[in-house]
Amino acid sequence: QSALTQPASVSGSPGQSITISCTGTSSDVGAYNYVSWYQQHPGKAPKLMIYDVSNRPSGVSNRFSGSKSVNTASLTISGLQAEDEADYYCSSYTSSSTYVFGTGTKVTVL
Amino acid sequence: EVQLLESGGGLAQPGGSLRLSCAASGFTFSTYAMSWVRQAPGKGPEWVSAISNSGSSTYYADSVKGRFTISRDNSKNTLYLQMNSLRADDTAAYYCAKKWELDYWGQGTLVTVSS
Numbered sequence: 001q002s003a004l005t006q007p008a009s010v011s012g013s014p015g016q017s018i019t020i021s022c023t024g025t026s027s028d029v030g031a032y033n034y035v036s037w038y039q040q041h042p043g044k045a046p047k048l049m050i051y052d053v054s055n056r057p058s059g060v061s062n063r064f065s066g067s068k069s070v071n072t073a074s075l076t077i078s079g080l081q082a083e084d085e086a087d088y089y090c091s092s093y094t095s096s097s098t099y100v101f102g103t104g105t106k107v108t109v110l
Numbered sequence: 111e112v113q114l115l116e117s118g119g120g121l122a123q124p125g126g127s128l129r130l131s132c133a134a135s136g137f138t139f140s141t142y143a144m145s146w147v148r149q150a151p152g153k154g155p156e157w158v159s160a161i162s163n164s165g166s167s168t169y170y171a172d173s174v175k176g177r178f179t180i181s182r183d184n185s186k187n188t189l190y191l192q193m194n195s196l197r198a199d200d201t202a203a204y205y206c207a208k209k210w211e212l213d214y215w216g217q218g219t220l221v222t223v224s225s
């Protein structure tokens with residue numbers, strides 16, 4: 001199972017909106033609405049930000065939103081803040097009853 | 111408060127074995143599927159394995175199938191990962207996580223495979 005494809009880096013100024021893409025195939029992202037997004041700060045465990053494409057867990061800011069079109073899922077961070085600077089990973093359920101993560105995107109707040 | 115505490119990591123020789131444990135608290139352990147995810151130094155996370163809430167169904171990444179075994183003891187609120195035939199590329203921090211969505215993660219335990 002190949003990793004989902006994400007841009008290596010995305011940057012934005014405070015207050016701006018950025019979008020991170022996550023491209024898979026018809027056997028993972030395109031087949032199921034089981035796409036999640038995780039935020040990871042250095043030295044910390046990943047934190048769930050979005051599950052089932054567009055649902056936010058309790059406690060996650062509504063500045064984070066998710067969507068999906070065909071084989072590509074997206075995470076949008078609006079009103080970018082300094083604390084949003086981190087690595088972001090998508091993941092998807094697959095037709096093999098496994099999960100696959102994305103290659104990861106480093107978000108920089110300028 | 112949900113807490114997941116991994117243990118059992120350490121240094122193993124190639125071809126050796128280790129057994130990881132994950133003690134869970136703060137939720138009804140027997141209600142939820144559980145997962146193991148690993149992250150090699152400087153790399154992204156890699157899903158390793160998952161187990162249904164009852165333990166009757168297990169799932170593995172191709173990279174560990176036939177070498178690793180996931181199990182759970184609901185009476186002890188503990189998740190396990192038995193790792194055999196370890197290889198250098200198994201070196202990583204191993205995290206246990208709650209549910210398929212991985213909504214809570216432990217702090218991880220480091221496994222180093224080296225001679």
